[in-house]
Amino acid sequence: MRSRPYQKNDNVRILKVFSSIIFKMKKILFEIFIISFISLLIGFSYAFFKKIDLFPESTEVYLFSKKYPEIRLLNTGEVLKIYKRENVLIIDARDRISYSQGHIKGAINIPYDEFELYPEFFLDLFKNDKQLIIYCEGGYCEQSFIVAERLLKMGFKNVHVYIDGYPEWEKKGLPHEKVPF
C-alpha cells in the first residue's frame, strides 16, 4: 500500500492540531486553577472565622470534643486515678464477644446497639450518684459516645468517656480480665 505523498501544508495542519491541544489544556488548567483558588479561599476563610483548628495536636480528641461538647473525655492516667473508687461504674460499650475476650477489670458490658434499642433494660445498673466511665476500642470508635450521649439525654450527669479505649489499657498492663462467652 502506497502512502500519500508528503504535502507542504501537512506541517501546518499538524501545527494547528498541536496548538489547539495546547490551547485546550491551558484553558482547562486555568479553569482548575480558578475553581481551586476560590474553593481554598472560601475554605480557609471559613476555618478562620469558625476557629477550626486545621492541625490539632490530637485529631481524635479534637473531633470528639467538638462533636460531643457535653461529654468529658478522660485519658488513661485520669481513669487510673479514679477507677478504683466505689462510686465509679465502668461501662464497656463494645459487643459481647469483644467484652468476653478482654475488658477492664470490674467493667460491665452494655453493647451500644442493644442500649440504643432497649435503654430501659439497663437502667437498673445505674444510679445517678455514680460516676460513669464508658469506653470502647479507642481510636475513632464512637460506640462509647453513643452510649454516653444517650445517658446524658436520660438525665445522668456524671458521664465520661475513656478516649484511649481498651487496647491502650491492655497495652499498659493495667488490670483486665476475660470471661467465657
Next chain:
Amino acid sequence: MKKFLFNKVWIRILQIFLGILFIYSGILKILNLFEFSLTVAKYGILPEKLINLFSTLLPFFELISGFFLLSGFFIQGASLIISFMLSIFTIAIIFVISKGASFECGCFEIFGKEPKTGIFLVIRNFFLLAFSLNVFFYGIKNKDCL
C-alpha cells in the same frame, strides 16, 4: 449512542444533575463538618495530621465545582475536578470494603439516610464518574463550550 452522549440537552441535564448533587453534598458536609471529619478518619487512609485540613477544604471544592457546573461556566475544569474527587472516593470505598469494614460513607444523605460503604456505593460512583467524564469530553469536542 455517540450522538446521544454528546447531545446538548443531555449534557445540560447532566450538568444540572451533577451541579445540584455536589452543591447539596458540599452544604451537608459544611453543616456537619466534625461529623464528616470523623468519617474521613474512620477510612484510615489519610495521615492523622491531614484529616482536619482535608475534611474542612473538600466540601468547598464540591460546592464551588457544583456551582460552576450548574452555572455553565468553566464546565471542563469543574467536571474534571468532580471526576477526580469521585475517583478518590471510589478508591477509598474499595479500600474500606477490602478491609471488611462498613460504616456510613460520609457522602450525602438519600431520603434522610446516609448509605453505608459497600458495593452499591462503588456502582453509584462509577455512574457519577461516567456522567462527569461525559460532560468533560463534550467540552473537549465542542468549541462553543464556555
